[in-house]
Amino acid sequence: MSALLRAGNAAAPSPALGDVVLALEGLTKRYGDLVAVDAISFEVQQGEIFGILGPNGAGKTTTLEMIEGLRTPDAGRITLLGLDAVRQRRKVQERIGVQLQSQALWPELRVDETLKVFGALFPRRLSVDSMVERFALAEKRRSLVKDLSGGQKQRLSVATALVNDPEVVFLGLLALPAVSHVRQDNGPHTLFSHDAAATLAGLMDLSGKNGAQVKDLHVRTATLEDVFISLTGRRLRD
């Protein structure tokens, strides 16, 4: 694990601001002899934008996958929204929104059908009308996903992650162009993102717009140089 970067949004007054929504304690994952995630611990507070950065193989994706319920940790605890994210996986998944690194959309479905079926997976859901409006897809709502432009697909992919009105949102790299739509509404989402420099840049851009500032930078295990490389795309080293 390499670097944790926080940008608290000081401009958003919310009573819940400051509550811990995600806490990792000694989270560990091994693949045979390889320790992919080595006893990491951190907390994320309500309303924070939280980026997780590091070189390839640092364990970013594995960490995210354990929090999202795709992988079971070998040791440690994940407390998400006050629930045990391993034992109460589905209860947690009802209240989070995940945008993976791939768009993961059915090419054969229309925009409105896609939002409808993703909404049906959750007990609570936002209307298709409000989602197409918010993600600038109203004109395309009856188009097939395979006929959408790249940007439209990315917006729809992020929209499917928000269709259950989640309290915590996990965004992959592809979400960047659509990220401004995520915080368009007044709800103080907690954003959690990973995947290197572009994500950091996007988060900085977003937090700047919202009058937020970088709060702190933690460095663990990896050298500062690793972090630096992943932020600048190796140009400085060469």
Next chain:
Amino acid sequence: MSLRTLVQMTIAQATIVSRNVSYWLISIFIAVFSMAVFGWLFNPETRAFDLAIADQDRSQSSEALVQAFTSVENADISRDSLQKEMERFNDGDRAAVLVIPNGFADRLSRGRAAVRVAFDNSDLIRAGYVQTTVNAVIDKYNREVVGVRDAVVVRSQAQETASTRFIDFLTPGMVGMTIMWTNLAVGYMLITWREQGILRRLGVTPLRPGALIASQAMSFALISLAQAVIILAMGRLVFDVHINGSYILLGVTVVLGVMAMLSIGYVIASFLRTITAANAVGNLVAFPMMFLGRSYFPLDAPTALQPIVKALPLTYLNDALRDLINHGNGIGDLWLDWAVLAAWTAGGFLLSIRVFRWQ
């Protein structure tokens, strides 16, 4: 799992499959094409036919009539007791049974005698051909042997029997074959979803794997029922293939066939990672099964392939479909077929649950 999840997932997947034309239309096209080829262009049964003669009179006159029939080139004559020949007739092995009743020679000597002919009416073209042939032979007999016009008259009786038309045999097999192709494709579908990250995406929602599988089974069942309706409607409207059995039992049979084929599709998706490999293995399974599963040919002969034929789920699906569509059989003749299909379903799902990976 909520009902809403199940219903919306079923609708979405049925929509996906129906818009993926290659999943369902190609197999229907093969079925319709085969029915057209065998129904119209190549229909051997309209030419030669099996004619049974039961001579109860055993007189010189009756023997002369039998001889008149043996000279007909396209008729295969068999002679046995009335009871035995009627059994064969009812099984669909005889196109017609000619009965020369006791006292035929006596009545003929007094001027007028009758013979009875039972026709299998399930193939109208053949029935017409057989009737014309029988009448022509009797006319010739009256003219040349008796010398009196209308000395022997034909009392014919048309009857539906277990059909022997090839198109009747073929149509249920085409339904079975279509179910096989369409539902094995769930393997490609799952591997595609895995490659596109869709399975991972579903894995971060509260959707349970059981709900995914249940909705998938329901959507494929809906698609296959629609395919069966299309093929059977074409059989009925174009080739006069009758459905003699219960529609409800037919629906149950189609759904059981869907489940057995889906379970094989899941096994393919469990063991293979790439679409190319799934395609190759899918075809390797499907093509031999299409031919060895009795879709096109009866394959009753005791060959070395018989153990394979007897093991394939398609064999039992086609058998049940023929029992229902051709013979109008009840549940007593279906239970074995249903049990084998259920066993394949259980085995396939158990194996894929052990091996399957969502990502």
